Amino acid sequence: MDVKQIVGPHPLPPHPCGNSLTALDQRTKHNIPHRVLENDPLEIDEFIAAMTQWVVNHHISPESVKRDRTRREALERQGFNDPTQRFPTNTSTQKGNWAEILLAEYIVASSEAQLPVYRLRYNPNVDQSMKGDDVLAFDLNSNPVRILVGEAKFRSTSQKAVVGELIEALEKSHSGNVPASLQFVADRLFDSGQDELGTKVAECNVLFAQGRLQLDYVGLLVSNKHAHSHVFSTAQSNIQRLAVMSLVLPDPEAVVADCFAEVAALI
Incomplete structure (x- = not known):
């Protein structure tokens, strides 16, 4: 079992992940399939632009964007501000959502699976993280039918403990058999x-x-320069169809902050 058999091949250009990220497939010290992702510094602006649009897509529907514009314009004509909050202002929630969104978009691009529901649109409190599986992607045309269960973690500074938390979350989902968020x-x-x-x-x-x-499990750790080595040395599991990816960004917090600072311009 290797990363391609679970996640699929790394996306090719013109997909933003193909343009902005490079990938190297390997195995961890404990024989877990591991995809090492690196950002091309020359493509960081394109990556941020793509992620900003994805942040909007995952939090609010196009129909809601139109309704919000109409309401906002009407309120502004009356001298009022629109109090509606569509995106988290809590930085911890922003970072968690950002990693979840990247994993979802990556899986859709790399596999034959589809994301039928943008779950963050249904969060009753946008400043709190949602419960349930971070990502459920479905390949309903495969034989057997396949679901990819994803868990994403974001850390400004990587520690070995977060790798254990990532694997533990996937193993908890695996032990529950059918994914908790399926219904x-x-x-x-x-x-x-x-x-x-x-x-x-x-x-x-x-x-x-x-x-x-068929249930496949995918973890993503987004962090600083130590993310790859911590996944390599720490990731281990008895789940047969499990792969872990790690993305290193020079300044992860700044990338997330830039994305959420730009969302208002798109709605």
Whole structure:
């Protein structure tokens, strides 16, 4: 088992991850598939621009953007500010959401899976992290049907302990058998009128019971220069279909701050 068999190949240009990130596949000290991601400093502006748009996409629908603009313009004509908050201002939540969004977009680009629901749009408190699986991506056309379960961690300074937390979260999901957020995804699809897709997602419960559902697990650590070495030396698990990725950024906090500072310009 290697990273490509779980995550798929590294995205190619013109996808932003293909333009801005390089990838090297290896195995950790404890034989876990590990994809090492590095950012090209010359492409950092393009990467931030892409991530900023993804941050918007994951937090607010295009229809909500239009409604917000109409309401905001009406309030401004009356001399009032719009109190609606669509994006977190809490820096810890921003960083966690940012890593989750990157993992989701990367998985969709590298695999045949799709992301049927942007779960952050349904967060009742945008300044708090959402419970449940960070990423659920579905390859409903594969045989067997496949779900990729993703967990993302962001640390300004990497420590070995965070690698253990990353693996522990994936193992907890694995021990629970069917992903905890599966019904949440199905319900949101039914609520939005996508009954056919919602039915296919809900039927994954039955496929699991029949031994006809493949679950793959992917972890992502975004941090500073020590992220790769900490994953290499620490990551270990008995889950057979599990891979870990690590992304090193020279100044991770600044990248996230730049993205969230720019979201207002896109809505």
